[in-house]
Amino acid sequence: MRKLLKTLEERFFFVLMAGSTAFLALLLLMIITIIVYKGLPSLTWEMVSQTPKGGYYFGREGGLLNAIIGSLYLASGAVALSLSISLPLALAMNVYFRNRKKLVNGIRFILDLLWGIPSIVYGAFGFTIMIYLGIRASLLAGIITVSIFILPIMVRAMDEVMKNVPLSLLESAFSLGSTRREVAFKVVTRQCFPGIITAVLLAFGRGIGDVAAVLFTTGYTDNIPTSLMDQTATLPLAVFFQLGSPIPEVQNRAYAAALILTVIILAISVATRLLSRKFHKTSIK
Amino acid sequence: MENPIISIRNLNLYFEKQHVLKNINIEIPHNKVTVILGPSGCGKTTLLKTLNRLVDLHDHVKISGKIMLDDKDILVPNIDVTGIRKKMGLLSQKPSPLPMTIFNNVAYGLRINGLRGKRKLMPLVEKHLREANLWDEVKDRLRDPASRLSIGQQQRLCLARGLAVNPEIILADEPTSALDPISSTVIEQQFAELKKHYTIVMVTHVLRQARRIADHIVFMYLGEVIEQGPAREFFNNPKEQKTRDYLKGAFN
Amino acid sequence: MYNFVRKTKDTISEAWVKFVLMLIFLLPLVILASLLNKSWMVIQTSGIGDLLFSSVWRPMAGQFGFKPFIISSVYVTVLGLIITAPVCLLSAIYLTYYGSKRMTAFMQPIIDILAGIPSVIYGVWGVLIIVPFTGRFLAPLFGYESTGFSILSGGLVLAVMLIPFILNILIEIFRTVPHEQMEASLSLGASKWESIKHVAVRRSLPGIVSAFALGLSRAFGETIAVLMVVGNVVGIPRSPFDTGYPLPALIANNYGEMLSIPMFDSALMFAALVLLMVVVCFNLMSRYVIIFMEKRQ
Numbered sequence: 001m002r003k004l005l006k007t008l009e010e011r012f013f014f015v016l017m018a019g020s021t022a023f024l025a026l027l028l029l030m031i032i033t034i035i036v037y038k039g040l041p042s043l044t045w046e047m048v049s050q051t052p053k054g055g056y057y058f059g060r061e062g063g064l065l066n067a068i069i070g071s072l073y074l075a076s077g078a079v080a081l082s083l084s085i086s087l088p089l090a091l092a093m094n095v096y097f098r099n100r101k102k103l104v105n106g107i108r109f110i111l112d113l114l115w116g117i118p119s120i121v122y123g124a125f126g127f128t129i130m131i132y133l134g135i136r137a138s139l140l141a142g143i144i145t146v147s148i149f150i151l152p153i154m155v156r157a158m159d160e161v162m163k164n165v166p167l168s169l170l171e172s173a174f175s176l177g178s179t180r181r182e183v184a185f186k187v188v189t190r191q192c193f194p195g196i197i198t199a200v201l202l203a204f205g206r207g208i209g210d211v212a213a214v215l216f217t218t219g220y221t222d223n224i225p226t227s228l229m230d231q232t233a234t235l236p237l238a239v240f241f242q243l244g245s246p247i248p249e250v251q252n253r254a255y256a257a258a259l260i261l262t263v264i265i266l267a268i269s270v271a272t273r274l275l276s277r278k279f280h281k282t283s284i285k
Numbered sequence: 286m287e288n289p290i291i292s293i294r295n296l297n298l299y300f301e302k303q304h305v306l307k308n309i310n311i312e313i314p315h316n317k318v319t320v321i322l323g324p325s326g327c328g329k330t331t332l333l334k335t336l337n338r339l340v341d342l343h344d345h346v347k348i349s350g351k352i353m354l355d356d357k358d359i360l361v362p363n364i365d366v367t368g369i370r371k372k373m374g375l376l377s378q379k380p381s382p383l384p385m386t387i388f389n390n391v392a393y394g395l396r397i398n399g400l401r402g403k404r405k406l407m408p409l410v411e412k413h414l415r416e417a418n419l420w421d422e423v424k425d426r427l428r429d430p431a432s433r434l435s436i437g438q439q440q441r442l443c444l445a446r447g448l449a450v451n452p453e454i455i456l457a458d459e460p461t462s463a464l465d466p467i468s469s470t471v472i473e474q475q476f477a478e479l480k481k482h483y484t485i486v487m488v489t490h491v492l493r494q495a496r497r498i499a500d501h502i503v504f505m506y507l508g509e510v511i512e513q514g515p516a517r518e519f520f521n522n523p524k525e526q527k528t529r530d531y532l533k534g535a536f537n
Numbered sequence: 538m539y540n541f542v543r544k545t546k547d548t549i550s551e552a553w554v555k556f557v558l559m560l561i562f563l564l565p566l567v568i569l570a571s572l573l574n575k576s577w578m579v580i581q582t583s584g585i586g587d588l589l590f591s592s593v594w595r596p597m598a599g600q601f602g603f604k605p606f607i608i609s610s611v612y613v614t615v616l617g618l619i620i621t622a623p624v625c626l627l628s629a630i631y632l633t634y635y636g637s638k639r640m641t642a643f644m645q646p647i648i649d650i651l652a653g654i655p656s657v658i659y660g661v662w663g664v665l666i667i668v669p670f671t672g673r674f675l676a677p678l679f680g681y682e683s684t685g686f687s688i689l690s691g692g693l694v695l696a697v698m699l700i701p702f703i704l705n706i707l708i709e710i711f712r713t714v715p716h717e718q719m720e721a722s723l724s725l726g727a728s729k730w731e732s733i734k735h736v737a738v739r740r741s742l743p744g745i746v747s748a749f750a751l752g753l754s755r756a757f758g759e760t761i762a763v764l765m766v767v768g769n770v771v772g773i774p775r776s777p778f779d780t781g782y783p784l785p786a787l788i789a790n791n792y793g794e795m796l797s798i799p800m801f802d803s804a805l806m807f808a809a810l811v812l813l814m815v816v817v818c819f820n821l822m823s824r825y826v827i828i829f830m831e832k833r834q
């Protein structure tokens with residue numbers, strides 16, 4: 001009798017567990033399906049090759065080119081800016097100060113902390129910096145804000161790979177007479193190159209998809225930005241602003257923007273996966 | 286052999302494509318210490334884990350052959366695996382106390398089998414801790430986490446924990462290899478005591494240990510059984526060339 | 538000459554690395570200081586107590602009671618966690634202990650993609666699926682009247698967004714349970730499920746608790762997806778089918794008017810400060826829980 005109960009309990013939970021795991025797969029399918037279903041009909045050539053006509057909120061004509069280009073500018077700029085800080089930082093943790101356990105753990109703690117801060121807080125912070133520096137909402141302000149927001153994401157991802165660089169590799173490089181810079185920026189950077197690219201892609205994905213950090217800082221415009229001081233549209237903002245419009249054509253632009261954004265994210269995910277597969281084949285272990 | 290408690294017939298085991306156990310035939314005598322001897326990597330641990338079907342946990346294992354325990358084949362698919370495991374206590378290479386108190390470690394198996402209430406559990410816990418020669422050292426701190434014990438004490442706790450489910454057989458996989466010499470001796474002495482009531486199957490690659498405690502020896506090499514028989518005969522009068530080489534230390 | 542160039546490069550990069558190191562230690566402080574500085578004005582005039590516990594929200598009159606927003610935030614967050622916790626725990630156990638290698642290899646990219654989907658996409662999905670589902674199906678089922686834009690919708694969308702986040706941490710935690718302990722439990726005659734319950738879950742408890750704590754803090758700051766489905770009406774929600782207005786949504790929705798009403802920007806920065814403090818506290822707490830409970834084990 002007890003035995004039967006035990007077996008029943010295990011069966012019951014097994015079904016629940018398998019069910020909830022299957023549910024995850026279903027969930028993803030459901031989300032992608034609805035985004036494609038809504039977005040695909042509006043995804044015409046006009047949509048990706050023109051800027052909105054007659055205002056993004058009221059104009060029935062035109063497309064999303066401003067948001068597509070704006071997003072690419074913003075995310076690339078932020079990633080580039082963030083890279084100049086995150087790469088040296090990751091190298092500092094794993095080459096320069098590898099033997100200073102306390103320091104490195106302190107940095108890891110701060111990164112965890114920064115990583116947990118919601119993007120809306122970064123948005124608010126970016127806004128205060130903007131005011132302090134006396135610049136208006138612009139591509140530049142957006143790039144600065146997003147680059148701070150993706151900094152912990154990038155460093156953590158790089159740290160994850162660099163941690164695994166065997167000490168023996170560093171030692172042999174040092175014993176050939178290399179300086180710390182050469183070991184860090186040549187040996188380790190080369191050894192971890194695919195990992196760094198993965199970190200960049202990850203951060204790019206985060207940066208391109210976020211609304212809350214850029215809401216206060218980039219502004220929004222129908223035009224393609226021509227300088228860092230111009231305001232700019234982005235894809236997630238295009239979704240966010242246009243979805244609320246009463247005009248169906250404008251709403252369709254929001255759905256199309258959602259689809260484009262999803263496709264970009266999926267492409268990044270596939271690229272990351274291919275890269276890490278290749279990485280496992282070629283790295284020195 | 287008369288009435289072996291376990292007899293293994295034509296056992297073959299593969300991890301993916303790797304042939305780890307090759308046509309094994311072994312008989313294990315009742316209430317004796319059987320030592321499985323062999324250089325590391327020859328499949329001793331795998332053999333032991335096949336006996337209580339812990340190998341089931343691995344992906345991609347393929348097993349064929351028979352393991353007869355009380356005239357029943359324990360490798361048939363729909364047998365009561367937990368019942369078999371209960372008949373065999375396992376002592377692993379590194380002691381692995383469960384993440385709970387000393388008391389609960391011993392009581393764990395009893396509770397799993399439906400025994401409840403501290404009043405019923407306490408005498409049994411004491412009895413088995415005494416059997417493992419640990420009671421005097423821990424009786425005042427049964428509520429401490431087991432992880433606070435020394436490694437040697439942990440191993441004896443694992444022994445007590447195993448004894449608590451009333452096994453017929455104790456499987457021990459190099460149980461003293463992680464222990465200091467004194468704790469090792471205690472375990473060995475305990476085995477000599479326990480074989481009055483239990484069948485003990487112990488894996489080791491230490492020849493001296495085998496000489497000290499074995500009644501029966503199974504010598505394995507690269508997944509095959511080379512020679513088996515009573516310990517005295519094995520050490521004094523080995524039949525196979527490989528055994529002689531091994532005894533001379535040629536493999537080490 | 539070559540040596541000179543090499544030396545200069547070394548000096549410059551050494552300096553840059555040190556600068557970057559300093560930057561990372563300063564960044565949290567700068568963020569904290571700037572938010573504190575901005576919200577100082579409203580703290581001075583209204584007082585922390587009034588800001589946190591008053592429910593009078595009249596920005597034009599200079600009255601900023603954040604209680605409705607804080608309650609909405611807590612409501613949505615806790616609801617989201619309650620919905621997501623069992624799903625995460627069950628899936629994590631399944632993927633670690635029951636699923637085959639192929640199964641895990643199939644699910645990992647799915648989890649990763651779910652983790653990468655931007656919150657605005659979850660928001661669109663929420664508006665299209667979850668809001669009608671709550672409004673037309675769940676609300677009548679429980680005898681409520683609702684447009685669907687509600688606390689519950691926010692909770693459901695949050696729950697889904699939290700899954701990949703919490704699940705990944707949980708899987709990581711279960712993988713650190715030593716194989717030998719599971720084997721020990723099994724060889725005492727425990728079934729697989731019993732071993733999981735009494736050994737794996739028990740051992741991982743501190744980790745599980747802190748994974749949920751981290752999930753909670755992540756949920757608390759989630760902005761856009763929740764904003765899109767939660768209704769954004771000021772007021773203290775009385776049921777899950779009521780509309781809500783969480784703190785992040787408040788900040789996001791008012792960025793335009795921020796500078797036209799006196800002290801409004803200061804009040805919104807105060808809201809951001811509250812978010813920051815909550816996240817920092819939960820982070821520290823989850824760390825503390827792990828350390829504390831590991832000592833006891």
Ligand SMILES: Nc1ncnc2c1ncn2[C@@H]1O[C@H](COP(=O)(O)OP(=O)(O)O)[C@@H](O)[C@H]1O
Pocket residue numbers: 300303305323324325326327328329330331332343
């Ligand atoms: N889970 C496993 N998967 C694949 N191969 C394994 C596994 N466990 C053991 N092996 C292989 O089986 C062989 C025997 O291992 P083992 O039984 O541990 O030897 P011993 O205990 O005698 O040292 C080794 O070659 C080992 O690599």
Ligand SMILES: [Mg+2]
Pocket residue numbers: 326329330331458
């Ligand atoms: Mg072994």
